[in-house]
Amino acid sequence: MQFNDMYKIMTTQQIIRLGFTHADIRRARSCCVRRLSRGVYSVRHVCTVEGHRRLWASIIEGTHSEFTEHGDLRDQIEELDAAVMARCEVRFQKQSQEARQEETNTANGSDTATRTSPASPPAEVFSHISAALIHGLPIAYPVTHQVEVVRPGVNRRFKSIHVRGVTIPKHHRQRVRGTEVTTLERTLIDVARTYNPDISVSMLDDALHRGLTTREKILATLAQCLETRNTKKVHLALELADARRESPAESIAAVRFFQHGFVGFVPQVEFDAPSLRRKIRVDFCHKAARLIVEIDGLGKLYLGSGVPRDELERERRREQWLRDQGWGVIRVTWKELFTEAKFEEIRRALVSAR
Known part of the structure; x- marks a missing residue:
């Protein structure tokens, strides 16, 4: 997630300067605008109301993003991100107003400007x-x-x-x-x-x-x-x-390995697979136990059918190649990172290898 200007955040004053009234803002809140805090709003998406174009034009232009509803815990993080942005906007507007007031006081020869x-x-x-x-x-x-x-x-x-x-x-x-x-x-x-x-x-x-x-x-x-x-x-x-780790799911898995007392897992190990005409890289490799642990992150868990069929087939062939080379492969889903069963399976595999 990238914070800077990801979503369009606007204050009441900014919306009014675009020609909207308070009644217009109330109607927009049931359409494409959401109130984040007092006097601060986010533009959620592009709507069909032409009169709202000035609110979401920057989304059409690619300057800002729509709020994507994932339907999972990522939405809570997006909401917090928007709340932080809203508070930043309030602070920015307040400091801009203070700076303008200070310039006015200086121009008028006033000594009340505070520094x-x-x-x-x-x-x-x-x-x-x-x-x-x-x-x-x-x-x-x-x-x-x-x-x-x-x-x-x-x-x-x-x-x-x-x-x-x-x-x-x-x-x-x-x-x-x-x-x-x-x-x-x-x-x-x-x-x-x-x-x-x-x-x-x-x-x-x-x-x-x-x-x-x-x-x-x-x-x-x-x-x-x-x-x-x-x-x-x-x-x-x-x-x-x-x-070397490349995702939060891999980081959580590494922490779980530590908590369960597992040692020897090396992240992002690469194999040369001539029959597949490419190199393959695995999330975690335990060479002594001939064990591979692959982590299916949050996106894979929730997107499901959004994964292309050819990508699924490619993953199946990749995993089969590893098994053919004598490696055990255990896949851990996002939900399983927060349970004990899958790590007991890993423990049994490590014990069997010894």
């Missing part, structure tokens, strides 16, 4: 899962419906926002779309402190795989943190992270 020192803590910093969405990191599965921010000295949970009262130093935050967010390294650390390893390892794997950061940078940032809570969890997540 914030760059070194002073900002009023609000996006953090944790919300910051991860802004950085484009994967959320393996929904763990919160609340926008997460930091405000020094405030610890409160509201219906749609979780405020933490820690202080984020200047070098651990950056500006995105007119608002403050924790840096990538600090975000990875905060998530690892707070959430389960399968959530944090998925993000670490992705960031390392794409070359967005390094272990050294993350450890250097961790050493600068005043907070010491759950530091062992951060080190564990870093130990489990592997840049």
Whole structure:
């Protein structure tokens, strides 16, 4: 998921400037617009009402995306992403208004313009899962419906926002779309402190795989943190992270291997298959046990018939080639990542190999 301008987010004032009335907005909410928070809306899809064209024209042009209904837990992550974007838009509009007011005061010779020192803590910093969405990191599965921010000295949970009262130093935050967010390294650390390893390892794997950061940078940032809570969890997540993994499902599987005490599984191992006239790559390979574990991610689980028939046949031939070479193959679906039965099957295969 990529945060920047994925969906079209608009405030009431922006919609009104397009020529709509409050009554028009109410009618649009039953059609192609959805209210995200007070005074902030998202354009959900292209509709048949020509009068709404100014709302969804950018979707037709490819600048913004429609909201895709997956019918599964991915929809909850999309909703949180939109909520974070909405809060960013509110912050951006507020700061733009303050900047215009300051320019007006300066032009009029007023000395009432307030200036914030760059070194002073900002009023609000996006953090944790919300910051991860802004950085484009994967959320393996929904763990919160609340926008997460930091405000020094405030610890409160509201219906749609979780405020933490820690202080984020200047070098651990950056500006995105007119608002403050924790840096990538600090975000990875905060998530690892707070959430389960399968959530944090998925993000670490992705960031390392794409070359967005390094272990050294993350450890250097961790050493600068005043907070010491759950530091062992951060080190564990870093130990489990592997840049070779290519999906959150693979990252969750690796965490499950650790939790079940399995060792020896190597990710993304490649085989030369002359009879198939190509190389094939498997998710996990245990050479000593001659065992392959393939992970069917969330998309495969829910898309089902959306997978082309020739792709299914190609997968069948690939798996048969591995079995012909003497490899055992165990497939793990997304749902089975969160149950015990499939991992007991893997355990039995490892024991039999010994």
